[in-house]
Amino acid sequence: xxxxxxxxxxxxxxxxxxxxxxxxxxxxxxxxxxxxxxxxxxxxxxxxxxxxxxxxxxxxxxxxxxxxxxxxxxxxxxxxxxxxxxxxxxxxxxxxxxxxxxxxxxxxxxxx
Amino acid sequence: xxxxxxxxxxxxxxxxxxxxxxxxxxxxxxxxxxxxxxxxxxxxxxxxxxxxxxxxxxxxxxxxxxxxxxxxxxxxxxxxxxxxxxxxxxxxxxxxxxxxxxxxxxxxxxxxxxxxxxxxxxxxxxxxxxxxxxxxxxxxxxxxxxxxxxxxxxxxxxxxxxxxxxxxxxxxxxxxxxxxxxxxxx
Numbered sequence: 001x002x003x004x005x006x007x008x009x010x011x012x013x014x015x016x017x018x019x020x021x022x023x024x025x026x027x028x029x030x031x032x033x034x035x036x037x038x039x040x041x042x043x044x045x046x047x048x049x050x051x052x053x054x055x056x057x058x059x060x061x062x063x064x065x066x067x068x069x070x071x072x073x074x075x076x077x078x079x080x081x082x083x084x085x086x087x088x089x090x091x092x093x094x095x096x097x098x099x100x101x102x103x104x105x106x107x108x109x110x111x112x
Numbered sequence: 113x114x115x116x117x118x119x120x121x122x123x124x125x126x127x128x129x130x131x132x133x134x135x136x137x138x139x140x141x142x143x144x145x146x147x148x149x150x151x152x153x154x155x156x157x158x159x160x161x162x163x164x165x166x167x168x169x170x171x172x173x174x175x176x177x178x179x180x181x182x183x184x185x186x187x188x189x190x191x192x193x194x195x196x197x198x199x200x201x202x203x204x205x206x207x208x209x210x211x212x213x214x215x216x217x218x219x220x221x222x223x224x225x226x227x228x229x230x231x232x233x234x235x236x237x238x239x240x241x242x243x244x245x246x247x248x249x250x251x252x253x254x255x256x257x258x259x260x261x262x263x264x265x266x267x268x269x270x271x272x273x274x275x276x277x278x279x280x281x282x283x284x285x286x287x288x289x290x291x292x293x294x295x296x297x298x
Contacts, residue, residue: 007285011281011284011285014288018284020277045291046288049284049291050256052234053256054256054259056149056237056238057256057258061148063141063144067144067160067161068137071161071164071168072129072132072136075132075164075168078168079129082127
């Protein structure tokens with residue numbers, strides 16, 4: 001058996017253990033497993049590994065409070081800066097409009 | 113998608129920090145859990161914080177075409193993968209086409225459910241997982257730990273279904289080989 005064949009078989013047995021094969025492919029792998037005890041042990045190893053992955057997946061880690069606080073604090077700071085920027089831009093624009101009006105370069109838009 | 117998530121995301125997009133805070137509280141476990149599994153315990157906190165910064169910055173781009181959790185998974189996985197790419201020190205487990213041997217069977221004699229709670233087995237698996245190539249590991253985690261369908265895995269990783277399936281398959285095989293190596297070195 002050459003190297004790339006081994007990967008192919010390894011992946012196929014993995015797919016079998018994860019119940020992801022078609023009926024025909026299933027029969028092929030089952031035949032392989034019946035003929036070769038090494039393949040049977042591989043399939044069993046896969047089953048244990050997949051069960052272990054699932055069991056770890058069911059665990060719920062406790063999220064450090066710092067993560068939540070940091071995210072919310074950053075959002076508040078960002079929102080404040082965004083509002084401050086809008087405010088200053090607004091004030092600046094108003095002053096500019098007033099100045100332009102003062103110089104008599106343009107009439108304010110809200111005056112008919 | 114829950115109506116609440118969609119509604120909160122819409123409000124957050126208008127700058128409502130309280131709505132964003134509620135999303136953070138409800139989904140922080142998902143983000144931290146996935147970050148911990150892709151990057152390991154040490155980097156999970158920084159990565160999670162980075163994810164939430166990106167979510168706040170890009171929340172206007174969430175249009176509600178998919179579930180909020182799918183969008184969040186996507187940002188989390190992308191953040192973790194880009195963090196991972198920056199790391200030069202750790203050596204990823206690259207699969208070659210050549211495999212000179214088949215992995216030795218794992219000697220877990222006990223019930224797999226019991227094995228899950230046995231710290232040693234758990235640590236071995238998490239250590240072995242770190243040796244699997246990052247993209248394959250992410251696909252494997254989404255499929256076998258998060259229990260997502262291949263369509264969801266493909267959507268999150270932004271690859272075709274067949275690629276997602278191939279990455280999970282490669283990741284599974286690489287993890288078994290890495291576990292077998294761990295077992296041999298014991």
